[in-house]
Structures are given as C-alpha cells and as structure tokens.
Amino acid sequence: MKILGIETSCDETAAAIVEDGTKIMTNVVASSQEMHAKFGGIIPDKAAREQLKSMLPVIEEASQGQSFDAIAVTVGPGLVGSLLVGVETAKALAYSLKKPLIPVNHLIGHIYANWLDGKAPDFPAVVLIVSGGHTELVLMKNHGKFQWLGGTRDDAAGECFDKSARILNLGYPGGPAIEKAASEGNVHLPRPMINEKNFDFSFSGLKTAVKNTQGGASEIAYELQQAVAEVLVTKTLRAAEKFGAKSILLAGGVAANKRLREKFMLDCRSFKVYIPPIKLCTDNAAYISSAAYFNNKPQGWKKVDVDPSLDIT
C-alpha cells in the first residue's frame, strides 16, 4: 500500500510517497529556513505564505510517476496557519481523487522515522522525542499505544539550542549551528534535573546559564551539547530500565545531533538503540506516511481539522 504524506506543521513544506510504511519512493522537502534565518527565527505568518506557494509544486514533484492509495496529513501539533495549508490541501485531494484521508499526529510521525530504513523495533520501546517545540519521553507498547512518561516543564531541547545560538551569535537554526561551532574548552554548565527521580526535563535555565557564562562561543557550544545530551540520555536510560524496554528510540530534529547520537549508542549499549538517519530526523513527510500506514484510521474529509496543541496520547 502506497501513501502520499503531507507535512506543513512548522516551516517545512513536505510531501512523500512511502510503500507499506517502510519503503521511501519519493521524499520532497522545501524549507523557508533561509528566509527565517534573516529574522533569527520563524515568523508564522511569513512561513504560512511560503507554504501556500510551495505546497502544490512539492506534491507534484513527490507524486511524479507514482500512484498512491491513500493520503496522510499532519493535523497537529504545530503552527495553526502552517498546519491549515497542508490539511486543507489534503482534504481537497482526498475529495477530488476519492482517496481515504488519514490524519497524523506530528509527534507520532517523528517516531516512525525509525521504521523507514526497513527496521522494525521491538515493543515495548522507550521513545525520546526531541524537537524544536517538544521534549517528550514516552513508552510505546505497540503501534498507536502510548504512555506519556514525562516531558519538559519549560523550553524544549531544540528551543534551548536555538535560543542559546542566538545568545552566542551563531545563527539559525541553532542546533546545527551549535554542533558546527562546538569545540572542547573549560567552561561548565549545569545538568538540570538530572538527579530527580522523574522523567521531566527543564532547559530554560540552561539558556540563562549560557548567557551568564564567561567564555568563547565554541567552548560554550560544546559544553551545551554535553549538558543536553547527558540529561537526555540519563533520563531515557532510567525509563528504559524501569519499564523493561526492549528498545530505545530517538526521534525529532535534535536527534540529528552527532554528539547526542554517539552518546546514546554508547551509554545505552545494553539496549537495542534506534536512531533515524540524520536526513529523516528533521521535519519531512515520509514519516507521516509511515505513521499512517501503521495506524491506518481514515476519516471523512469533513471531519478532519487542525489541532495546533495536539498531544501524544
């Protein structure tokens, strides 16, 4: 079964066709990141206008020479204007082509990047979703069966990278900029909540610490990666042990970070660790198609609507 996926929750406009949830036929992503870099962040209204312009060309490119049996679209969480572009386009296509329409939660979508290179992680899995807007630790008992374990009480991990990069004048988006600048030095940053016996996180204090730390941008960037990675790995490992996980899954844009990937592979080596290929960590529509295949619940197009604050359960 081939599914056309559509994703517009943040500043990307993406479409992809995936077969049986695992085989990527096409995967097209247009980003307005360059435009946002000029302003040092996303301006929602400008993002949505760009997405309106690129939505159909991106779908056309992704569906060239391909057939598909259903349409999947991200309905939330995300920016309302951006989400509407994808959702209304998907509804129009489902209506005119008479194809089933499958609404997808963006956070659940991210997780399915782990199924896209032909692997099939065992359940129960402890999943860490780390993106620009979210830091969530969840227990995945099966496809579509999630138990939320904890999350950030303030800023998301990616948000901490983005805000810190701005403070350090390293540019936007912050995660890749921090990664590129990082070089070992002598500064120390805190590891927020690392010893607390819960599965929650807090990253806003870390950004403040970055502001108040004396030192070069490169060494602060290095230490920031270390601090974020250490907290994330420690709590994920603790959850995996507590819940008897058979695998640990990483997902979201921050999972593209090489330091974080290395640390997870090393520190969690007593578990089977899955991390998507770097290209599939950041927003794309291939994982939306995959999530729709494994959680195939079509809805009449009239009933499908955006939900900007949708959560994972």
Ligand code: KG4
């Ligand atoms: O998942 P994503 O593409 O969009 C959201 O759903 O938010 O994640 C974007 C986030 C941004 O905060 C960006 O700075 C971060 O992922 N990011 C990274 C890296 N690449 C992207 N953070 C650390 N290292 C990276 N290489």
Ligand code: ZN
């Ligand atoms: Zn995302």
